[in-house]
Amino acid sequence: MSRRRTSPAERTRSVSLHVLLTAGALLMVVPFVWMILSSLKDQPQVFVFPPKWLPDPARWGNYAEVWRAAPFLRAYGNSVFIAVMIVALQLVTCAMAAYAFARLRFRGKNLLFLLFLATMMVPGQLTIIPVFLLMANIGLYDTHWAIILPEGLFSAFGVFMLRQFVRGIPLELEDAALIDGASRWRIFWSIIMPLLRAPLAALGTFTFVSSWNNFLAPLVFLRSPENYTVPVLIAQFKGEYSTNLPLLMAAASIAIVPVLVVFVIAQRQIIRGVTLTGAGK
């Protein structure tokens, strides 16, 4: 009613809120800053007491040393390959299943859909032992496909989400094409898929980030260091260099900084994708 927005009480409240928010923001950023600064120190500087913020002198050589000690470039390549394959497979197969559930008529549809939904309750930790045994038996253990196939070929959430979007597409578009004699596949590929661009981009981002940060599956399925993804390589590196803090921080920076740069550039899209599960309702 009254012009509360400019009242002094409101202003103090606003200022104190910003102070609170800034304090919280510092809490979010300082660990990363500390990581980068520590990565440029040498051992004695790290243990100096009281701790100093700025490295003096800055030892960029730490990065070269990490680079020599562990195949990080290779790990990046592995992580990218796995994530891209999972995203590509999942987007196509989930959209296909979503189209079937939304548009096709066939016996047992509702039951099958319910089954898909029910699997969301099955924790991955329950299925990982048999999947591991399966991969070992078909010769895919210690290959990237052991991680790609289970993730790429099944996502109940992806199917569920895309089905909602397919149902929102007007039927008329397809009916016209059907009359013209277009096959179901044609309709799916050239009419439905282009219309699903926004939800596919969001799902793809979500899947990419989850795959990128996944740790348990690569830890279980990969044995050779040259196959490692970034998180597994970091874990191994930590085991070997647990006492060399500057090198550990350099390794962590190599894993984290590029991700943060990409995140800041594409933040809108990435936040939307990652909170997809939350934005649904």
Added chain:
Amino acid sequence: MVATLTPSDTSKAGPPKRPPRRRRRTRDGGWAAVFLGPQMVGLLVFVLGPMLFALYLSFTEWNGIGDITFVGLDNFRELRGDHAFWQSIRNTVWLAVMIVPGQLVTGLVVAVALHQRKLRTLYRIVYFMPVVTSQVAVSVIWIWLLNGTFGPLNSTLREWFGINAPDWLAEPSYLVPAIAMVTIWQGVGFFMVVFLAGLQGIPTAYLEAAEVDGAGTLRKFWHITLPLLTPTLFFLTIMSLIGAFQIFDTVYMMTPQNSYLGDSTRTIVFQIYDLAFARFDFGTSAAYAVVLFVLLLILTAGQLVLQRRWVHYEE
């Protein structure tokens, strides 16, 4: 294929028999198999099949190479008297007890503070940064920050405030809360963004009406915002619970390897991993996994039942 383009007009058709929307009823079986094929393979080969096999394994004893021996309920009976099992349950529950309220409260506080304020985008980016970074890499940073002797946290506390802080990572009673703290820190951004979406959905008319009636900020929050936010709160509670019960990466990274501490911070998922892939005791590992599955089912079902009491859906 002949398609009769019937407008969805059922009113003029007198007889109760609805005219078919399209002629191709029940004719899509073949296409359905094509479209559902890949995901069906995934469902059977990577979820349902393994689930049943894991269930079977939990009734057996097997080291992965020799014969599988069926032992009935022995694995579960052994768990009942196993100290390590109960320790892992206690740790998992204790983590959830700290993490769930921690994530909900911090996420809500930041979201409410940010809602409809300047610089929202900037704050959102900053708070969300830990969400997209790998838990493994983040754990490495915190191991250093929380280092008992040289870590910046403890030396600052000692230098500036004269407080002798505990060695967070070396004592079980502090290590589990430390893991919870790192998890909460990493989750604030996610919870904040989802809460913000929820806040955006609250019609301003309600808040304005309350303001006219003279309701203060706190009353408005308590009687309007919070009740209207309960669907979001409900969703996030389930997400947080499931996440807390499946916590692994941080535990794996922050627990010092090969020390007496190792046993005291194990969680259920850590046990599943360790038993199967380090000790090749697949039967016991599967039994842990079945227990985890049942616990998650009970928790989710419990939430679904309880939601009728406190979740307010707007009509």
